[in-house]
Amino acid sequence: MTFYKKFSPFYNLALFYFIVSFILRIVLFFHPITQSSFTIIESLKIFSLGLISDFFVFVIASLFLWLYLIFISNCKYNKPYGYIILGFFIALFVYVASGKSILDEYGGALPRIVLMFIGIKTALFALLLFIPKLRDKIRYWLFAFVLFLYVLLILQNGLSEYFFWNEFGVKYNFIAVNYLIYTNEVIGNIMQSYPVIPIFSALFLVTGTVTYFILKKSKNYISEIPNLSEKLKMSCIYLGLFLISLIAIPTLAKTENSKNVFVNELQANGLYKFYLAFQNNKLDYFKFYKTISNEKAFAILKQQFPAISGENTIRKITSDSVENHKNVVLITIESYSAEFMKTYGNEQNITPFLDSLKQKSLEFTNLYAAGNRTVRGLEAVTLCLPPTAGESVLKREDNKNKFSTGALFKQRGYNVKFMYGGDAFFDNMQDFYSGNGYDIVDKSSFSPDEITFSNVWGVCDEDMYNKAIKVMNAEAKENKPFFNHIMTVSNHRPFTYPNNKIDIPGDIKSRDGGVKYTDYALRKFFAMVSTQSWFKNTVFVIVADHCASSAGKTQLPLDKYRIPAFIYDPTGKPAKYNQLMSQIDLMPTLFGLLHFSYESKFFGQDVLKPDYKPRAFIATYQDLGLIKDNVLTVLSPKQQVKQFDLQINPKPGIAPEYQIYYNEKCLKTKRTDLINETISFYQTASDMLKHKKYQK
Structure with missing residues (x-):
């Protein structure tokens, strides 16, 4: 067959992934929670750079597909190689089942999951080795199952991104990582919040239908299995794209720099956002944020708390009653x-x-x-x-x-x-x-x-x-x-x-x-x-x-x-x-x-004390904000600092003290005093925790 057709499992799945991602962006683009309008340039940026990012993410995500495909062959079942490989699988199964493997050091369900995987792999290999007449049929259904899993994961991820946006108005972030830990509450919440049976019935029906068509267009890979030379060429092309993707994905992420957060979120790839959230669940303030000397930070804090001395917040609170x-x-x-x-x-x-x-x-x-x-x-x-x-x-x-x-x-x-x-x-x-x-x-x-x-x-x-x-x-x-x-x-x-x-x-x-x-x-x-x-x-x-x-x-x-x-x-x-x-x-x-x-x-x-200076702290897991003097100062990773002038957007019939809506306009001239004060609060708080100075 023509060489490019040997990539049919890749490009057919990739095409499906791009279609799902495009539809998802359209849906989120017009979602009620997306409280924004977009210029033509912003819209083009969302869909064009988003598609390019999706391509490179798919290359990374198809690593397991590549590993599966390159090991499909008939020669590995020939004597004596087939018996040697089977012996290796059996030995590996016994090692993990012994309860003394390296996996047991991690505890939990990991050893059981790996044991189950090796057991299934061993049984299938033995079946293909000893019953060659069934080899083609078994291989066909295994190939179909792998494609089914990829289609299912693509659709499942699309649904998950939609529901996450529906709840939080962003692509995956730190919260999504947390939700993996508390599966009982989260799965239970999904079960009780949404019509799960109809959704998953439709999901499996669509997955089966799409898999059927992709399988039909991709089965030539297993009907005419590539030889070693062709697999090497395929691997060189794939690994080259893989390496390019490792550079391209974070580079494209840097273009998510619009002042409109929704543009950045819609442009972003959800899977890469999840990876970033997983990597950044622990953020060292002193490594990622703009800092000043600790001496200066605590000196500025002393303006807020005149009674403190040294690099701590200890002070006496005294009542006259x-x-x-x-x-x-x-x-x-x-x-x-x-x-x-x-x-x-x-x-x-x-x-x-x-x-x-x-x-x-x-x-x-x-x-x-x-x-x-x-x-x-x-x-x-x-x-x-x-x-x-x-x-x-x-x-x-x-x-x-x-x-x-x-x-x-x-x-x-x-x-x-x-x-x-x-x-x-x-x-x-x-x-x-x-x-x-x-x-x-x-x-x-x-x-x-x-x-x-x-x-x-x-x-x-x-x-x-x-x-x-x-x-x-x-x-x-x-x-x-x-x-x-x-x-x-x-x-x-x-x-x-x-x-x-x-x-x-x-x-x-x-x-x-x-x-x-x-x-x-x-x-x-x-x-x-x-x-x-x-x-x-x-x-x-x-x-x-x-x-x-x-x-x-x-x-x-x-x-x-x-x-x-x-x-x-x-x-x-x-x-x-x-x-x-x-x-x-x-x-x-x-x-x-x-x-x-x-x-x-x-x-x-105590805000009722006469020396209290009004300010408020608001933050996500990575953006740290201080509201003061009608200015919002935001500290972000990579030593970024932004400031916004807060202009009230009054709602008719509401008393001034209950007005909650503000337009946030970028300050043309930055307030250095407020930047230093924001840094002071967050840096000293981080220092107190890091060096265990906030113990009772």
Whole structure:
């Protein structure tokens, strides 16, 4: 056959991959979450450079296909080679099965997976060796199976990229890597959020159909197996393209440099983005970000904290009143954007209880979440620390014995607990909180009769609050104050909750329903706690962990970080604080209200103190931002720094303190003072963690 036809498995699969990628880009281009319009030049860039990137990524991804194809031959079954190869496979199988192989050092399922693979390979080789009459048929079906797997993976990746974009508005990133670790929750979430049976039925039907046509056009490879000379030529061409691809892919990634983030994301190849996320899950600030000398960094930090000295944040916080050891209940609400609330412009009336509770509370109208993941919200209220680059402290190896809010309560004789309706193993919450002195109450603590409804994330919020009240009633009898941190789960995809609770059915999987049920459960919780003996001696802190979505056309869209926050004291007076502040400031502000005197390491501050200078921290796992003086400064890897002038984009009928939308315009003249201050905050926080100076 003609030499180019020997590449038929490659170019037929490649053509299918390009078609799927092109259709995916079209779908994402017009997706509602893609909040942007594109120029003709931007559109051409997305589709042309995107296609070129897809080509080189496919070359890399087809490595296993190349390895499979070059080893297809008949001569390897001739005597004595066939028996030698079979003997090698059997010996390898025995070695792995012995339980003393190098694979067993890694533990887990890896040895079993490898053993299964070698066992199947050995059995098939023996079959092909001893029954030559079946060789052609078996080889044909094996060839079909390999093509089927490639088609399935191409389609599966396309679906995964779509659903990931639907959730986050970006191609694969650090979150996708995390999701590989927590397969039970993630697969369960998919099972409950989407019509899985129809989707996968259609997926396998399309995969089978496409495989049939690709097999029809590619089977000439096994009907006329290339000889050694032809395989060497094929290998030279493939390996040459492979080496070029290793250079071309990162080079093309550098062209993803548009000011419009959606252009960069749509142009990018999802598989390469996943690889980058996997590589960059740990980011050393001092290696990847713009730095100044540590001496200068801490000197600038001293302007914010005049009482510190040396390269640390230790300072005395002194109150002029007697400490008030009231009980404290901190509720972090899953995925709760400010835009859900009436005062911020929502017209759906989905937060009626919180809309009323804030009128009785100390309300913080201009507070920003530190990040866009639950672990970042928990980190912010527990460690009161800016969000450092890479993974959250919760999920790092060095995550224990930190200076935390729980530690301050424990010093005062409080019972300290973390309560979560799901499995606290998820996102490493159990390891982090238990390692910092918290007792854990999670789904495993519930008896069967305490669970009325649950989904993959855990029990519904009502069940969690009922359990919390039981625990707090028992604690109140100990004559000790308690600090209980409750993390909710109901306002999370798949947004399922008990029916007949609100006017949106729990089985239609509506985000508005998830928000409204969360609000309903809070109403019931407060109705119940208001009848408890300890109620008037308890302060309730309510804050979101992060917003419902982080997608936007800029690196750090401000409206996707604005969250509601209140401190409700049944004996206190309502008030409103409108100055810019960060999620990390919430608990230090509470400590100020309780008149705690303590030695602090927190970067968070009591915003009610006259020396507080308004600023807020917002970040992804790699872009670190500081909002101050109507300027957003963003530090990114490769020592990049960008600054944006924040121009409010007012929504009619909304009070000034509740306006959340801003246009971010690149600053023509950079504010060096703000750049140095941003570097100072993030560099000193990274230094404190790196050198274990943030221990309790």
